[in-house]
Amino acid sequence: MTDITTPSRRIGSHVFLMVLLVAFLAPVVWALLSALKPANDIIRAPLTFDPSTVTLDNYIAMFRDVPIGQGFVNTGIVLVAKGAITMFFAPLAAFAFAKYRFVGKNVIFGAVLVTLMLPTIVLIIPLLLQMKEFGWVNTYQALILPGSVDAFAIFWMRQVISAVPDELLDAARVDGSGEFGIFWRVVVPVIRPGLAGLAVLTTMNIYNDFVWPVVVASSDRMATLQVMLSTLAQNITGNRIGADYATVTGELLAASSVALIPLLVLFILLQRHFINGILAGSVKG
Known part of the structure; x- marks a missing residue:
């Protein structure tokens, strides 16, 4: 049967x-x-x-009517800088939560997880006021620094690093390696699948981010790709007198296709690493 x-x-x-x-x-x-x-x-x-x-x-x-190239440049700068910060500091914080004992560890980690429950809209006004006080509105600093080390990335990497045997760390300490050396030479090579999965998710989140960039970078000079796509119809009709519905629709589809291609290529190239990272991130700590 x-x-x-x-x-x-x-x-x-x-x-x-x-x-x-x-x-x-x-x-x-x-x-x-x-x-x-x-x-x-x-x-x-x-x-x-x-x-x-x-x-x-x-x-x-579309390329004639809309400065979509500037959107790609801004998105690329934010993606590289913010992604690098996330990929470096999130695993470090996760390493501390996973492998060290210190007073208040569970309380601090719980506070980190609580931030996952906060809707983005709740944080926008305080963050925008803070950026205004710093003079960072319509700057790369405002697009890059807020949320660069988010709670999900720390949680994800903590789950991955928790599966690393403590014996490997103890052996490295016996050999005289420092704590950062242990992280860099022992932990990082072991957690590469998890790092690859986090890299793909981080890239997608930054690339598709819309709410925060549209609030803090309102000028055309600092607009990211997603912000530029949201105002594409206005840009087309503003730059071409008499543009009809068919013209706008065709250029919108062209712009959307151009914006879609990088993510498709990324996912196709890193599909195996992404799946391995998902499996690595599902390990219970």
């Missing part, structure tokens, strides 16, 4: 996963293909695609 039902269950699960795959990818494929269609065809026949009518006019017009 088991030999008969097991293959059928596997087939059923594969069919179910394929249905989910189609459901999730269909909007993405439609957007990518529609961006290559003439603007009027997107409105007139949105569910059809004729390869003979493929054109790059939507992309050319």
Whole structure:
């Protein structure tokens, strides 16, 4: 009985996963293909695609009407700086919580976890007032520093580092290694899958962040990619007199496709590391 039902269950699960795959990818494929269609065809026949009518006019017009390159530059700067801070300091804090005993450790870690329950909207006004006092509004400092070492990253890495055997750390201490040397030479090589998973999640979160950048970086010069995408329709109609609905839709799809490509490439290249990181982060501490 088991030999008969097991293959059928596997087939059923594969069919179910394929249905989910189609459901999730269909909007993405439609957007990518529609961006290559003439603007009027997107409105007139949105569910059809004729390869003979493929054109790059939507992309050319979008790059001409919208300074999306500046959005990529700002996002790249924030991503590199904020990601580096997260990837360095979050594992260090997690190492302390996972492998050291000190007074108030559980209370402090509990306070860190409590911040996960706070809605982002609750923190925006206090943070914005603080940035104003520092004179950091519309600066990279405001985009990078707040939230650069978040509670989730610390929790994630604590779960991963907790699985590292204490015997490895004790052996390194016997060999005369310092505490930071233990972290860098012993712990980091062991937790690379967890670090890879955190890197992918951190990249996605920073790249897709919208609420905080739109509040603290209101100028066009400091706008990140997501902020620029949110105001894309206004920029297109403002830079082109008489731009109709079809023109705006075509350029919006082109811009969305350009913004989507980096994340798709990142996930495809790091898929194996991301899955291993998810499994490493699921270890109980």
